[in-house]
Amino acid sequence: MIDGLADAGEVTPEESLGARIREFRLARRISLRALALLAHTSPGFLSQLERGQANASVGTLRKLADGLGITLPDLFTDDDVTRPKVLRREHRPEIHTSNLTSKYLLSQKPLRNLEVYVADFLPGGNSGDAYTHGDVQEMLVVISGSVTLELAGAEYQLNRGDSAEYRTSTLHSVRNTSAEPAEVMWIISPPTLGAP
Incomplete structure (x- = not known):
């Protein structure tokens, strides 16, 4: 990273977090507007957050996680979505x-x-x-x-x-x-x- 800018092709933590929020929102078929309402924020802010162009407070992230039916740590896990999982x-x-x-x-x-x-x-x-x-x-x-x-x-x-x-x-x-x-x-x- 140079002068606070990510190298070309490098995914920033903000982009990674935003992508996970969007992934969960789409999987649950929740509109941007509906999730923003649940989290007491605006659809515009949520859209920026999903694109990695904004940061959210821990309180807002907790509300988003609750609205998505997940835990706050689920937003930050490094688990590969496509990785097979076996449960004995x-x-x-x-x-x-x-x-x-x-x-x-x-x-x-x-x-x-x-x-x-x-x-x-x-x-x-x-x-x-x-x-x-x-x-x-x-x-x-x-x-x-x-x-x-x-x-x-x-x-x-x-x-x-x-x-x-x-x-x-x-x-x-x-x-x-x-x-x-x-x-x-x-x-x-x-x-x-x-x-x-």
């Missing part, structure tokens, strides 16, 4: 729900284009009361056993290999009313801030 079964992060249900996050953070969970339901296990999270596409796939899926008050019996697709804004819940364990997978795209 024994290293899955568990989301404690109940003694009858074990839920695991399969998508590795930071979440980019999709969010994937699996859950093991013992007989009587459930995902809790019907809930919503955001308004994006969600697919439930039954890997083994059978479960009852409640969607907007209607119930559907799903067996191994069955799937259902719906918006995350639809009230939904899953329960195992059978005498055998069941395993399901949720696939959500783009990622939402709330987990199933």
Whole structure:
């Protein structure tokens, strides 16, 4: 760097940060204006930030990260977006729900284009009361056993290999009313801030 200017072809820290913010924003299909509103800043400033032409305070970066559903360190990681990632079964992060249900996050953070969970339901296990999270596409796939899926008050019996697709804004819940364990997978795209 000479006189504060980056060498031709060299990416500045500001450009790198801006590119990551833009990458996450586009992956979540959030408009520049919507993200600026969430971060209490202007779309013009956010546009400059994404192009590496402005600096943001830590407070603004925290608001941007919250609006994107990521952590502040996710904006500064050197992880290569295209690098393959392997997650071993024994290293899955568990989301404690109940003694009858074990839920695991399969998508590795930071979440980019999709969010994937699996859950093991013992007989009587459930995902809790019907809930919503955001308004994006969600697919439930039954890997083994059978479960009852409640969607907007209607119930559907799903067996191994069955799937259902719906918006995350639809009230939904899953329960195992059978005498055998069941395993399901949720696939959500783009990622939402709330987990199933």
